[in-house]
Amino acid sequence: MTRYLLKRVGQTLIIVVLVSFCTFMLVNLMPKDPVYALFGSDISQEEYDAAFHNMGLDKPLLYRYFLWAKDFITGNFGTSYRYHLPVTELIGQKVGITLYLSVLSTLISFPLGMLLGVITAVKRGKWQDTVLTLMANLTASLPGFVIAIVLLYVFCIKLKVLPSTGFTFPWQDFGKHIRQLILPLFCLSLGGIAGICRQTRSSMLEAIRQDYVRTARSKGLKENYIIKTHVLRNGLIPIITMIGGRLAHMIGGSVFIENVFSIPGMGTLMVQAVNDVDVPVMQACVMLSALVISLAYLVTDFLYVAVDPRISLQ
Template sequence: MLDFLLKRLAVTLPTLLFVSMLIFGLQQLLPGDPAKILAGEEQDPNVIAHLHAKLHLDEPLPVRYAYWVGGVLRGDLGESVRNQQPVGELVLQKLPVTLELAALAMLIALVIGIPAGIVSAFARGTVWDTLANGFALWGISTPNFWLGILMILLFSVQLGWLPASGYVSPFEDLRANLAAMIMPAFVLGNAIAAVLMRHTRSAMLQVLATDYVRTARAKGLRERVVVLKHALRNALTPVITLGALELGTLLSGAVLTEQVFTIPGFGKLIVDAVFNRDYAVVQGVVLVTASAYIALNLLADLAYMAANPRLRH
């Protein structure tokens, strides 16, 4: 396993370098001069010249990239030109919010999706299978922003059980934090649970038809042991892949859901940065998101080996 981990890390470093080049290069294609935007309506030439020099906008593209990468390697993601705050501080402020939202959404998705997929595969052709497939179809086809608005109308406006929007740190008030996060987490987790259910059902149906499962049943093992220990463990590989990708998507920021519930996470941060032409913030957030994707894929590969010992060889 150590050799495999070292090989994956050897691939990860060039991938991160290529991703950084892609992020920086595509960022330069955005129309408009950020210095003119920051200079305000007066467009003072002296101010514009100062901003060009400060942001290295008067340098060639490779030189600007070298400045940026050098700062990243030192842990400096740059400075927001809009509010004069280091990008690293902005990321550290927003990352815990997005991490909590992503963790709660993924927990809801796993608790609902995987059991529903197991039941649907085990009880194929029954009413339970029909109900599980109906839930999956509903979850996949329901827009997140629409479901979020309906939940606000029901639980906040009509019943008054939960706050309609806002965010409270769990270190200030854990109960208020969970009350504010449960609806957006369910909105995001509902869609992921539907996809997990379909993949779990498909993988379980394939595994339940294999010879070793029939052998386990012929040996007299309990059906629960056959399904949960022998079948589910070997059916988890595609589910782990999907879970890692979906978690990466959540960490990149659920823009619409965060906007509906006014959650100050990565989604709102990057939308504001794009509209304000705040290049440093956009580059920093996208780089952190891409790094999270790569790390999650590496963890998924390690999880394959933990779930299926045959892959270790």
């Protein structure tokens, strides 16, 4: 167990280092000049040279990477070019909103998607299976931001029954929080429900054909007991694998959803940082996303053991 844990942590660290290097190089090789992006193109050459030096852009690229990596390890993400605030303080104001939406969406997507997947598998070939599978395939094929724009137009612009922008935490104003949360949470959860439903159906149908299910039926066990105890539990492994991938999709998808609904989260901050060529903020956002996703995959490995005792972390 300890050996496996150390091995997985080591692999995670290697991935994080590679992501940090690639991110730093790609961000710093962007064609847009961060000095002009910050101060405009009408500054004098003396002002440009001073800003270029103060931002550390006159140092070699590899040297700047090692300086940034050393600061990142100690929790110093630098100072935002645009806001002139520590990046940790800036992200601290935004990350809670994105994680809140991601966790809520995951808690909704997995139970509901698994329930619909079980229904489609048990009712295979019947109208329930046909309708739910068609809806899942249709939903999975539509980008989240397209659904968000359509819902925004219908419910916010035409019907005017829901707010179109903003985010309020529940302890600030619960009623306003619920009204602002409905559309973004629906858009973030819909794709996950569809994907999990399809994966659950596939895993369930594969498990139903196994010999141990036929043996359980020959013993006279009730069908509901067989589904819950044997089929569903053995079909959970591929579904658990989706947890890490789903969280990655949540963090990436929040970039579009947060911008459509003007939610002040990490997604909106990342888009603003790209537009402003705010290099420290871009690097920190990508690295934090990589860390969260890596930890999610690490936790997924340990969930395998809880679901299937045949799997050993040795």
